[in-house]
Amino acid sequence: MREPSLNVFGQELVPCSLDPLTGFYRDGCCETGPEDRGRHVVCAIVTNEFLVFSRSRGNDLSTPRPEYLFPGLVAGDRWCLCALRWQEAYDAGVAPKVVLESTHEAALRYVKMEALLEHAYRTQEV
Helix, strand or coil: CCCCEECCCCCCCCCEECCCCCCCCCCCCCCCCCCCCCCCCEEEECCCHHHHHHHCCCCCCCCCCCHEECCCCCCCCEEEEEEEHHHHHHHHHCEEEEHHHHHHHHHHHCCHHHHHHHHHHCCCCC
16 A cells, blocks of 8 residues: 655645546646656645736646546636646746645645745635
8 A cells, every 4th residue: 555645744645626626647636656747736726817827838727628637727726736837936926825735745846845835825814
């Protein structure tokens, strides 16, 4: 039996979204493996601003692609983003919020923890 994947806190990875069903493996989690060349490991809550940005970079996440089991995203959806695309959006000032408990530890190879913490989604204000 395989050990569970870990999030950026070193704890068991929590599912990102079951509706829409996300993840490279379409299992709801930001899991990764050798065939995931894009490293879809950042669980983000997409915004319209980010969707426009991603489209401008050649990756239209708004249009459904049924052949890839992709429903098309709208603002507020949770989705496993490629780590480098999230970093690119961060550098451009349009990075969406991140669900850290659902972000795979592999994200830390591409994105600094400080940047993730800065954009952490919090269910309650402190």
